Amino acid sequence: EVGTEIILKIKENTEDENFDEYLEEYRLKNIVKKYSDFIRYPIKMDVTTQKPKEDDEEDIAEVIEEQTINSMVPIWRKNKNELTTEDYENFYQEKRYGFDKPLKHVHLSVDGMLRYNAIL
Incomplete structure (x- = not known):
């Protein structure tokens, strides 16, 4: 092993x-x-x-x-089509250390001279 x-x-x-x-x-x-x-x-x-x-x-x-x-892969690196609303809510609650749900989420994956992924 x-x-x-x-x-x-x-x-x-x-x-x-x-x-x-x-x-x-x-x-x-x-x-x-x-x-x-x-x-x-x-x-x-x-x-x-x-x-x-x-x-x-x-x-x-x-x-x-x-x-x-x-989890090995950050949620912002995953394809947004593979994620559910529950995934975003769990991520928000884990990182914010609270039980309330986010008002809204935006998942960005931008390619250009720079490449970045983000969840707002």
Whole structure:
């Protein structure tokens, strides 16, 4: 297998700092999304999910699955015909850190002497 494996070794907790929070699945996902969401290569993480057992629908088992947690391609680099209104709303809410929806969006892809892509 090709790739890099990261092993986190965390300091002991103190009265002022809780370093264990950096080992929590949710916190790690947020850090990767914030700082490495648009890296060209997939960032994968073992994630614990709950699924019903095959023989018994009511009995739930915890399963560890490998998930890609970064999107690898920025939304402004994607073709606007491939995107939905929900994609734009999610992008707005993630980057603005709020729950309200944008009033409107404009997706530009301009070619000329300079080439640029933008979402307003």
